[in-house]
Amino acid sequence: MAASGIGVSVRRVEDFRFLTGRGNYTDDINRPNQLHAHILRSPHAHAKIKKIDASKALKGPGVAAVFTGADIEKDQIGGLPCGWLVTDRNGQPMVEPPHPVLVADRTRHVGDQVAVVIAETRAQARDAAELVKIDYDEQVATVGLADATKKGAPLVWDQAPGNICYDWALGDSAVVDAAFKTAAKVAKVDIVNNRLIPNAMEPRAAIGDYDLAKGNYNLYTTSQNPHVIRLLMSAYVLKVSEHKVRVYSPDVGGGFGSKIYHYAEEAIVCWASRKLGRPVKWTADRSESFMSDAHGRDHLTKAEIALDAGGKFLAMRVVTVANMGAYLSTFAPCIPTYLYALLLAGTYTTPAIFCEVKAIFTHTVPVDAYRGAGRPEATYVVERLVDEAARVTGLDVAEIRRRNFIPRDAFPYQTPVVVQYDSGDYQSTLEIALKTADYSGFAARRAESAKRGKLRGLGLSTYIEACGIAPSAVVGSVGARAGLYESGLVRVHPTGSVTILTGSHSHGQGHETTFAQLAAERLGVDFDKIEVVHGDTDKIPFGMGTYGSRSLAVGGSALVKAMDKIIAKGKKIAAHLLEAAEADIEFKDGTFSIAGTDKKKTLAEISGAAYVPHNYPINELEPGLEEQAFYDPTNFTFPGGCHVAEIEIDRDTGVVQLVSFVAVDDVGRVINPMIVEGQVHGGVAQGMGQALLEGCVYDQKTGQLVTGSYMDYTMPRASDLPTLKVSTHNTLCTHNPLGVKGVGEVGAIGSPAAIMNAVHNAVAPFGVTHVEMPATPERVWRALQSAPKAAE
Amino acid sequence: MYAFNYHRAKSVDEAVKLQKSASEGSFLAGGHTLIPTMKQRLAKPSDVIDISGLKELQGISVAGGTVTIGAATRHGDVANSPEVKKAIPALADLAGHIGDPQVRNRGTIGGSLANNDPAADYPAAVLGLGATVHTNKRAIEADKYFKGLFETALEQGEVITKVTFPVAEKAAYMKFPNPASRYALVGVFVAKTKGGVRVAVTGAGPGVFRSADMEKALGASFEADAVASIKVSSKNLNSDIHASADYRAHLVTVMAKRAVAKANS
Known part of the structure; x- marks a missing residue:
């Protein structure tokens, strides 16, 4: 059993179908007699819709229907709901505007859904879309975050x-102010956390298939959480009972958060299918993805940290403006608040922290969670501040961290920003990373780079994150409109093979492998006799899905609970069959035995007895061997780690190349080291993308999306990365049964700060103290051009 | 993409006839600009005339100090050609850095030159080496071929058949790729030829152009230092989210310097 249990790099069972083209993605699915939808999107950032004339389009070949916002209103289709209510610093609820699935009177971003054309083929729908005449009255748009709150800025709502959605604050500003008054030194940063476009490999797609015979809706969709979509769509949008709705998310090609949310197209295809009596399919093209998938990040932040004479952090003050875009996406309000400010203690003992966040509406695509969601933003603020603090105090960047780390023996550790960390070993993690990165040899490497005309820099990020989201009561008390438990069902079949049904959803993470390893270890069943089922609301119990690195910590814990119920029931059956007391039955490696004897029954024998209960304690025990559990965590989990980046800058061009990257992460217990390493690789690639390459650009005047394709939006390529040195130094989570923390987001959370700190380190000899993220060639070149001094 | 008629021409003459009889006929070679533009519904040809398979447009030959490349020759074939590598290594090197392997396995030299994208690589080699563009009607010197943004000397019904490159004494191409698209943000081709030094710049302006200042300086001394201090005017250079005109102007000097160093190495 050890060959495929916990801690083994089992090859991913998913990969055969993915690598051989046998995956089954939403766009691979075609329903008999289906129609195709094309969404007409606003070409303007802000416009009044004066008139829509679809008469010509309706006469186009193959056209079945053209629907507009007026049809949505007539049918009383609801708007897309927001799943989180943030209460502002004065106790007032955030402004929560409507989010119609087709807008009727006004468009609020380029790409806003105005109408849907449905035809026999996709090409016909698109042809007919050009015949729909929409009379827009273009309005001035609010585009940039910096100008959105200025007097006279056009109002989105x-x-x-x-344009303020909420003005929120956390912490005691008086205590922080007092601490700043006593400070020996203060370090400040004024930073932009660049807006990112998710770019999952598979564009979003949806098929609505209304079953006239049963009166049921079937939705096939690219979702990270099919049950959440079913609940939101049925209760708030279509207003039908959820037992009449099935949501099926088959193979999904990457989500990174962008496929958490309930999107208009999902409701449109279901509603249209019912109206037309035929299935309706929609698949986004790449350009649509750029302008309709929720974007990520987009913060402006001013932050400062107060230090005593010994370099100890006394207090931190953070003021952030966060972009919500034009509408509130499903979880948008919680990202720059509860997933951001709660992480501002970082790995440090900073005793007082005050953070205020203004969430702002702009005429841009909605912004919501994207891999890391709030935590990369927090890490960037904290870790840039720490490096700036090292600069103003003259301390080494590793030394200032050592002086401020939460010590290993201080856990559980209550931070001043609500959360309590359960475990960690930050200094050891740092020391391992420094050794792996040959920190002491950096000066020699820098000198060698200089000989080649390159500026070398080294940067650290000793980050923390909170994932395994989340305790339902805690999130409920701060505005979540949902619980954040997870479900698991374990079905042992009569011959002893096992099907696992989980509310988590795998869209690249490899759950079908990891969860099977869990069951192989816990139940002692052969790995290849275990099947993991996810993504179909008709099969799986109600669950909350996958995001926030929660699948193993929450979903895996639910499975452990369910498996423990299986074992407990198995013991009762074994006690009956072996004619022993239940208390004397032990379960190990798939076998129930009487302690201290060789009398035993395998799990397969027990399940056989449970399903063919001829010799069975039928009066006390139900037949069958299937158990379900829900697990609601008691705390977040807190992965952390140390990332060490080394970069070289080409002085002539400003090009930054990442030349070395070391990640030592604390992710709790590792089930599959290969998958963990892969998750870190992917996360670091995305983090490098944020640090050096990616940035969503809107025309500041017109609100047109300038980076609307790969011609202008720079995605990371393999050649942008060195060979990553990835390892773990794990401490166990103390409050879930597996001791797991989560690994899905750490790479993207820790790495941007490490890389940007390295960039700043490289230009420091020139007196340059600020380079904006992403550190594009021209930005770096300009920083060097206007440098206060010629280097040493 | 809108519906269109597809033709596979059997000869250049037939291709020209097919185009003449079409209401809006487009020649298809590698298709790397035409097809994406059609997919975006920005181009709407009534007829697409495929000339990519024409034998008379294929092939690479080297003779008498001239490299001849058929118009429908793929970038990958130029990049990997032992003859080109030997005669004008800079040309093979340039072709080997166009786009990615998929692009190089489809895109053709004739297609690139007919399109004359301001950020394409081939125009820099053609202008930098003083090549001649041959069509079904005439031969056009490089200096008279490029007419600015997507404009060339080609007339209606004129098809590029081949390009002849005189072998240079020394040559090299240095490209600063657009980080997103990998087109040339700035590309500089330098060549020391029998007729003198030629410096061609692509990506930076509305079309490929020569730098007289640099040619003069390199004519006096074909060393990197000779161009290192030549400042290029940013006037009329492109400016976008990836690079301002000033930065492009600076990159022209840097790439020129590096190209000379590479040519001399």
């Missing part, structure tokens, strides 16, 4: 003066 009349009910949100100053």
